Amino acid sequence: MLKLTSTEPHRIVTETLIIPVCQDKDIHHSSVIRKLVRQALGIDTFQGDKNEELSLHQPAEVKAKRVLFVGLGPHAELAPEHFRQAAGKGVRLAMHAAKGDAVLVLPDGDLGDNLAREDLMAAMAEGAFLSNHCPTPYKSEQKIQALKTIRLYTDAALARRSRAALKRIDAVCRGTLQARDWINQPANEKTPDQLARHMAQAARRHGVKATILDEKKLQGLKMGAILAVGAGSAHPPRLLILDYRPPKARGTIALVGKGVTFDAGGLNLKPTGSIELMKIDMAGAAAVAASVIATAEIGAKQRIVGVIPLVENMVSGNAFRPGDIVRAYNGRTIEIGNTDAEGRLILADALAYTAKQYNPQTMIDMATLTGACVVALGEKIAGLFSPDEPLRTVIEQAGREVHERCWPMPLPEDYQELLKSDLADMRNIGPGRWGGAIVAALFLSEFIGKTRWAHVDIAGPAHHKKAQAYGQPGATGFGVRLLCQAIAALQDEKR
Numbered sequence: 090m091l092k093l094t095s096t097e098p099h100r101i102v103t104e105t106l107i108i109p110v111c112q113d114k115d116i117h118h119s120s121v122i123r124k125l126v127r128q129a130l131g132i133d134t135f136q137g138d139k140n141e142e143l144s145l146h147q148p149a150e151v152k153a154k155r156v157l158f159v160g161l162g163p164h165a166e167l168a169p170e171h172f173r174q175a176a177g178k179g180v181r182l183a184m185h186a187a188k189g190d191a192v193l194v195l196p197d198g199d200l201g202d203n204l205a206r207e208d209l210m211a212a213m214a215e216g217a218f219l220s221n222h223c224p225t226p227y228k229s230e231q232k233i234q235a236l237k238t239i240r241l242y243t244d245a246a247l248a249r250r251s252r253a254a255l256k257r258i259d260a261v262c263r264g265t266l267q268a269r270d271w272i273n274q275p276a277n278e279k280t281p282d283q284l285a286r287h288m289a290q291a292a293r294r295h296g297v298k299a300t301i302l303d304e305k306k307l308q309g310l311k312m313g314a315i316l317a318v319g320a321g322s323a324h325p326p327r328l329l330i331l332d333y334r335p336p337k338a339r340g341t342i343a344l345v346g347k348g349v350t351f352d353a354g355g356l357n358l359k360p361t362g363s364i365e366l367m368k369i370d371m372a373g374a375a376a377v378a379a380s381v382i383a384t385a386e387i388g389a390k391q392r393i394v395g396v397i398p399l400v401e402n403m404v405s406g407n408a409f410r411p412g413d414i415v416r417a418y419n420g421r422t423i424e425i426g427n428t429d430a431e432g433r434l435i436l437a438d439a440l441a442y443t444a445k446q447y448n449p450q451t452m453i454d455m456a457t458l459t460g461a462c463v464v465a466l467g468e469k470i471a472g473l474f475s476p477d478e479p480l481r482t483v484i485e486q487a488g489r490e491v492h493e494r495c496w497p498m499p500l501p502e503d504y505q506e507l508l509k510s511d512l513a514d515m516r517n518i519g520p521g522r523w524g525g526a527i528v529a530a531l532f533l534s535e536f537i538g539k540t541r542w543a544h545v546d547i548a549g550p551a552h553h554k555k556a557q558a559y560g561q562p563g564a565t566g567f568g569v570r571l572l573c574q575a576i577a578a579l580q581d582e583k584r
């Protein structure tokens with residue numbers, strides 16, 4: 090739980106007081122905080138550098154059991170992400186101190202001309218909230234515990250101005266943690282049906298309508314691609330539809346998320362080294378479900394529909410095969426070149442269905458789609474594909490604001506021929522391995538009809554092996570903050 094406080098720093102009673110410190114300039118106004126910062130900088134192991142921290146026990150100036158200083162680096166380079174990270178690190182360190190609470194001090198001194206205090210408040214709140222999470226429910230003994238309360242110290246005027254923003258941050262960050270929990274959950278506890286139910290339940294709690302289509306319904310709808318991918322699993326596929334529909338909705342935004350609860354690769358089985366992590370192959374689905382729920386909580390003006398195909402890509406006597414030809418929802422036939430290119434298949438049905446059923450103004454899909462995208466952009470940046478340049482700009486900008494970065498990738502028309510098939514309307518893979526992320530995106534573009542569409546490939550940033558400033562090792566929840574920010578921007582878009 091995040092709260093704001095305007096109690097003067099020297100009166101605040103807390104386990105841990107967290108103070109962000111700049112290397113070469115005092116950014117705090119309060120004389121007590123300034124004095125503490127001078128004291129910290131006087132100790133030769135702490136210069137206020139990025140990645141530096143220092144803790145003092147019960148200094149006389151304040152009523153905190155300890156004061157944690159977190160370095161921000163040089164003043165000239167300050168950006169909201171530094172504050173997000175500093176708050177995240179501070180909270181993580183506070184969590185190691187057995188129990189209790191922490192108070193973060195929002196700087197109120199000279200921040201230069203480019204940083205608005207509202208943005209710093211938002212960034213610190215986010216970093217603190219996202220850090221305060223222990224994703225190890227299966228361990229018999231928890232090493233650290235989440236803090237019960239986190240307060241953000243700021244003056245009364247800013248506190249008053251920030252209440253609404255803080256509510257929004259609370260919803261979006263809770264969504265991000267929910268997405269992380271879903272993704273971290275092992276595949277043996279999230280079969281397509283189980284995950285569909287979990288997500289539906291969470292959605293209904295927030296007034297979002299949830300519908301689960303089972304394999305019989307999918308057969309009736311002729312979703313041949315989803316059914317093919319799901320055929321090899323003992324746990325049949327589902328299509329989950331989340332529908333947030335405010336009265337007098339201003340248009341519809343549709344989100345489509347890849348939900349492969351485990352990607353063994355199918356008969357094109359993944360080798361050791363690639364298969365272990367594949368419980369995360371539903372990170373797109375998690376981001377979409379959590380974003381619909383968070384936007385409903387915030388009360389978006391548009392109708393937001395989340396369409397989530399859930400399957401397990403396994404090996405069995407019933408599994409689909411390389412060489413099979415399947416018919417997608419829109420009637421197009423697909424020759425299977427590789428059963429491990431399953432994400433694009435389930436998205437094909439889901440995108441075609443969404444376009445036809447909801448005719449949205451904008452449709453965004455999110456998917457851990459290709460290893461090739463990770464090769465291209467690494468583990469921290471998502472690939473962004475869209476033929477619509479303004480939509481690309483909105484998503485890129487949203488990504489910069491929340492530091493979930495997206496890089497625009499091309500959709501060259503002449504590459505489309507890589508998907509040609511001798512036997513069917515198209516194949517699900519190209520002839521070689523080059524440009525894999527682009528080829529996958531071009532495949533998806535065959536199923537969107539005339540809908541304004543963007544595709545975000547999050548195979549890299551969905552997961553981190555190591556701890557980050559505001560995330561434990563494991564799922565990052567990447568995409569929730571991005572989608573919520575993009576939806577807010579689309580609401581303001583003139584069209």
Ligand code: BES
Pocket residue numbers: 352370427429430431432457458459460461463518525548549
């Ligand atoms: N789920 C994988 C992509 C992936 C890779 C996600 C690494 C997260 C981390 C996807 O279904 C896949 O297997 N893609 C293949 C496509 C290929 C067979 C054309 C790939 O990227 O190798």
Ligand code: MN
Pocket residue numbers: 352354428429430431432
């Ligand atoms: Mn695969």
Ligand code: ZN
Pocket residue numbers: 349352370429431432457458
């Ligand atoms: Zn996959």
